[in-house]
Amino acid sequence: MKPQSRRSFLTSSLLAGGGLLLSFRGLTKSPEVPSPKNAPSTHFELTGYIQISSDNSITLFCPNPEFGQNVMTSLPMIVAEELEVDWESIQVNMGPHDAVKLGPQFTGGSNSVRMYWRPLREAGATALYLLKEAAAQTWGVPMAEIQAQKGVLSHVKGFRASYGNMAEKAAQLPIPTKLTLKKPHDFSIVRQSKKNVAGKKIVTGQPLFGIDYQTDGMLIAMIEHPPAFGLTLNSFDASQALKMPGILDVFRFTLYPTDFEQAGFDTRTFNEGVAIVGKTTWEVMNARKKLRTQWEPVGDVQETMNVRGTKRQVKIPGRSETSAQQMELLKSPQNKQVLRKDGEPEKAFQEAAFVLERTYHAPFLAHNCMEPMNFFAHVQQDKALVAGPLQAPGWAEPTLAKILGLPPEKIEIQMTRMGGGFGRRAYAQYMYEAALISQKINAPVKLIYTREDDMTYGIYRPMYTATYRAALDNQKQLIGFHVIGGGIPENPIHANRFPAGAVDNYLAEGFEIPSNVTIGAFRAPRSNFNAAAEQSFLDELAEMMGQDPMEFRISLLKQAKAQPIGKNNEYDPDRYLGVLELLKEKSGWGKPEHEGKNRGLAAYFCHASYAGHVVDMVTRDGQPYVESVTSVVDCGVVVNPDAARNMVQGAVVDGIGQSFYGELTLENGVPQQSNFHNYRMIRHAEAPKKIDVYFVENDIDPTGLGEPPFPPVFGAIANALYKTQGKRFYQQPFLGEQNQEKS
Amino acid sequence: MNTEINYFYLETFLNMAKYTINVNGISRRMDVDPATPILWILRDHLKLSGTKYGCGMAMCGACTIHLNGSAVRSCQIPISAVGKQKIVTIEGLSSAGDHPVQQAWIDIDVAQCGYCQSGQIMSAVALLKENPTPTEEDIEQAMSGNICRCGTYLRIKEAIQLAAKSNTSKK
Numbered sequence: 001m002k003p004q005s006r007r008s009f010l011t012s013s014l015l016a017g018g019g020l021l022l023s024f025r026g027l028t029k030s031p032e033v034p035s036p037k038n039a040p041s042t043h044f045e046l047t048g049y050i051q052i053s054s055d056n057s058i059t060l061f062c063p064n065p066e067f068g069q070n071v072m073t074s075l076p077m078i079v080a081e082e083l084e085v086d087w088e089s090i091q092v093n094m095g096p097h098d099a100v101k102l103g104p105q106f107t108g109g110s111n112s113v114r115m116y117w118r119p120l121r122e123a124g125a126t127a128l129y130l131l132k133e134a135a136a137q138t139w140g141v142p143m144a145e146i147q148a149q150k151g152v153l154s155h156v157k158g159f160r161a162s163y164g165n166m167a168e169k170a171a172q173l174p175i176p177t178k179l180t181l182k183k184p185h186d187f188s189i190v191r192q193s194k195k196n197v198a199g200k201k202i203v204t205g206q207p208l209f210g211i212d213y214q215t216d217g218m219l220i221a222m223i224e225h226p227p228a229f230g231l232t233l234n235s236f237d238a239s240q241a242l243k244m245p246g247i248l249d250v251f252r253f254t255l256y257p258t259d260f261e262q263a264g265f266d267t268r269t270f271n272e273g274v275a276i277v278g279k280t281t282w283e284v285m286n287a288r289k290k291l292r293t294q295w296e297p298v299g300d301v302q303e304t305m306n307v308r309g310t311k312r313q314v315k316i317p318g319r320s321e322t323s324a325q326q327m328e329l330l331k332s333p334q335n336k337q338v339l340r341k342d343g344e345p346e347k348a349f350q351e352a353a354f355v356l357e358r359t360y361h362a363p364f365l366a367h368n369c370m371e372p373m374n375f376f377a378h379v380q381q382d383k384a385l386v387a388g389p390l391q392a393p394g395w396a397e398p399t400l401a402k403i404l405g406l407p408p409e410k411i412e413i414q415m416t417r418m419g420g421g422f423g424r425r426a427y428a429q430y431m432y433e434a435a436l437i438s439q440k441i442n443a444p445v446k447l448i449y450t451r452e453d454d455m456t457y458g459i460y461r462p463m464y465t466a467t468y469r470a471a472l473d474n475q476k477q478l479i480g481f482h483v484i485g486g487g488i489p490e491n492p493i494h495a496n497r498f499p500a501g502a503v504d505n506y507l508a509e510g511f512e513i514p515s516n517v518t519i520g521a522f523r524a525p526r527s528n529f530n531a532a533a534e535q536s537f538l539d540e541l542a543e544m545m546g547q548d549p550m551e552f553r554i555s556l557l558k559q560a561k562a563q564p565i566g567k568n569n570e571y572d573p574d575r576y577l578g579v580l581e582l583l584k585e586k587s588g589w590g591k592p593e594h595e596g597k598n599r600g601l602a603a604y605f606c607h608a609s610y611a612g613h614v615v616d617m618v619t620r621d622g623q624p625y626v627e628s629v630t631s632v633v634d635c636g637v638v639v640n641p642d643a644a645r646n647m648v649q650g651a652v653v654d655g656i657g658q659s660f661y662g663e664l665t666l667e668n669g670v671p672q673q674s675n676f677h678n679y680r681m682i683r684h685a686e687a688p689k690k691i692d693v694y695f696v697e698n699d700i701d702p703t704g705l706g707e708p709p710f711p712p713v714f715g716a717i718a719n720a721l722y723k724t725q726g727k728r729f730y731q732q733p734f735l736g737e738q739n740q741e742k743s
Numbered sequence: 744m745n746t747e748i749n750y751f752y753l754e755t756f757l758n759m760a761k762y763t764i765n766v767n768g769i770s771r772r773m774d775v776d777p778a779t780p781i782l783w784i785l786r787d788h789l790k791l792s793g794t795k796y797g798c799g800m801a802m803c804g805a806c807t808i809h810l811n812g813s814a815v816r817s818c819q820i821p822i823s824a825v826g827k828q829k830i831v832t833i834e835g836l837s838s839a840g841d842h843p844v845q846q847a848w849i850d851i852d853v854a855q856c857g858y859c860q861s862g863q864i865m866s867a868v869a870l871l872k873e874n875p876t877p878t879e880e881d882i883e884q885a886m887s888g889n890i891c892r893c894g895t896y897l898r899i900k901e902a903i904q905l906a907a908k909s910n911t912s913k914k
Contacts, residue, residue: 204793
């Protein structure tokens with residue numbers, strides 16, 4: 001299909017009370033991946049809308065669900081910039097789920113600002129154009145002479161009008177075919193720090209989250225899932241549970257009918273469960289203890305996946321898995337596939353004078369969003385309302401429609417604020433469960449997972465391994481590089497990332513081990529392991545080559561820039577180098593005042609952005625402690641700098657916690673961690689005293705931010721641990737033996 | 744799930760009982776199971792959902808409230824244990840949402856997802872009441888019972904320091 005200008009999808013309409021409603025008729029295909037540099041606007045889908053009422057109240061709607069990445073503030077800032085309104089006077093609301101008007105509405109992949117940058121700017125500029133045109137016609141002056149500032153239109157002859165005055169007329173004008181967007185140096189809202197628009201609601205405890213949802217006659221539901229991967233429900237006895245106070249119903253349910261074709265994100269761990277429905281949470285929790293259940297092995301399961309029309313059968317083994325056995329499987333690669341090969345890597349290793357080979361491991365991780373999974377549903381005969389925390393409503397809606405037997409247009413999905421997401425809430429099985437329960441009992445119901453349900457349900461960060469090998473000649477120069485990565489159940493390797501492109505002879509391979517332990521995206525999927533392994537390996541390699549780890553990386557990137565090896569290199573060596581150079585400067589790397597410090601360095605590229613950290617580690621009370629961190633990120637234009645710094649600081653703290661303590665293990669299919677007494681999360685006293693964040697300043701269209709600073713934390717920690725303890729750490733969690741917190 | 748509260752509950756669940764509790768300065772009459780944790784009284788019965796459920800075992804601090812001014816985990820306090828003690832929740836901290844600690848949270852723009860922040864604020868207010876000029880270490884220790892997966896700990900500390908400063912300068 002020929003790319004069309006987005007403006008041909010813009011529509012304006014008249015509000016009931018007079019006023020302008022600007023919306024967008026979006027395509028429903030997925031966005032193409034934007035090129036690393038400024039991408040043409042036709043690469044993006046359509047989004048968002050602006051409402052200007054005749055009383056001059058201006059409302060901007062946020063298209064994407066909010067899970068702490070601050071899109072409720074940053075996305076409307078982009079519209080406001082081009083619209084020339086007073087930021088303090090506008091209202092910001094969460095938009096409804098409407099794929100036609102608002103585009104993909106997907107929160108994940110560090111995509112929100114990246115995907116909506118151009119469309120939202122064009123939205124603001126289009127509205128402003130129409131308002132100016134309306135004023136020009138009213139006043140009989142050329143449009144080019146009209147000024148717009150803070151929601152007021154004016155002309156040197158003394159004409160003045162608010163946007164609201166002109167909104168009705170503007171709504172009746174044709175959409176412009178040409179637009180001029182502001183130059184970055186003229187930005188007055190974007191690049192200025194603006195406070196979180198939900199800040200006051202958060203600190204006063206307003207009901208913002210899915211778990212806070214209330215409606216008249218609403219019941220509470222919980223689900224008893226099998227206690228182990230590989231089990232399913234045989235039978236249950238609810239007679240005692242039903243006698244408990246406040247309990248209305250206990251029943252068995254099936255999530256997907258036989259032969260159901262699951263879409264890409266229809267991951268579920270168990271297809272059968274027992275729902276307990278009652279009046280209050282406490283009553284349901286107690287009745288649940290009286291429920292008697294019999295479980296049985298589910299055996300091998302065949303699932304049919306239908307991902308955008310491509311069907312495939314997935315066989316899920318029925319065995320009961322144990323972490324130690326899984327580790328053994330990861331040590332013996334089967335069915336490995338070549339992912340990329342440049343030059344003659346085998347020959348380089350044959351001829352090598354020195355070879356460095358190291359193997360890295362990382363465990364399953366539970367997302368542990370502070371708000372456990374939950375969803376409200378009210379399913380009636382001919383329509384359904386569902387409301388709750390969800391990252392990708394557009395992906396979940398077709399499946400929900402199918403399992404409820406309702407047309408999608410009869411389903412309303414309301415997106416609440418999410419108490420964390422980190423990838424977990426892209427998998428909507430808990431929403432489907434809530435809807436099925438509501439349909440069965442014919443009443444509004446809120447499904448709540450306990451922390452234990454949430455942590456033991458699966459959809460974890462996969463378990464990974466990678467073996468890195470480097471071949472050096474007798475001058476200790478790097479002549480060959482080889483990585484083989486595997487995972488349960490997915491291979492982690494990004495074959496086209498650094499150091500691919502910087503080494504003449506390069507080989508990347510991957511393998512996968514099927515499992516019934518369900519996995520899902522976890523803040524910077526795959527990258528969060530690769531950055532740990534690769535960046536540790538490069539550190540050790542630099543040491544073997546007698547080079548400074550910073551200078552070693554810089555020299556490799558300069559090679560990749562001067563003479564890139566191979567095709568499809570994903571990264572831009574210039575931006576990568578820019579991050580390292582700034583990190584070197586800001587951290588004072590190599591300066592005498594930092595001599596003797598235990599410093600760890602890592603930098604990584606993912607989600608089209610570049611991030612690096614230098615961590616300073618000390619030993620405190622016999623434990624490694626990260627005292628301070630210098631972070632540098634190149635994510636193009638930074639829309640809301642203070643909020644962006646907050647997110648980078650958070651990624652650093654999260655990364656320290658996950659790399660030190662994060663671990664979900666299994667015995668005979670049973671998760672061994674179930675709550676925060678045995679799944680250790682980083683706490684206040686363990687966070688660094690100082691995290692200084694710097695952004696590379698440029699005018700590149702925004703690239704990702706929520707994920708990119710997270711992966712390199714793991715590598716920087718590993719490298720600082722080596723300095724602190726004199727030994728290399730190859731296995732996460734780095735402080736695994738201390739994971740049992742006293743409760 | 745096997746907390747002491749739950750065992751206590753098993754023995755007493757048939758005895759619904761009447762309680763009058765004081766929440767945010769208002770007397771509330773309840774007829775409930777004596778073992779019902781205050782967390783669920785607030786969230787399900789009184790529709791005060793600012794107090795969050797995070798773990799149900801006093802490990803995460805999301806449900807922190809004040810009982811006679813002290814920070815407690817409301818998931819572990821059965822209604823039968825409250826008596827005449829005054830409960831204050833995040834909704835009752837100030838009438839206009841302008842308690843110095845709330846204001847400091849806004850000024851520093853602490854929140855990311857925001858889910859844990861009610862509990863963080865309640866812990867911070869109790870800390871400053873006990874210790875109006877806490878050191879960094881005092882803050883770290885007092886706040887280590889409240890988990891934030893978004894990792895906002897540095898800003899939490901900064902906001903507490905700001906609130907302490909604004910309290911001191913007023914005196």
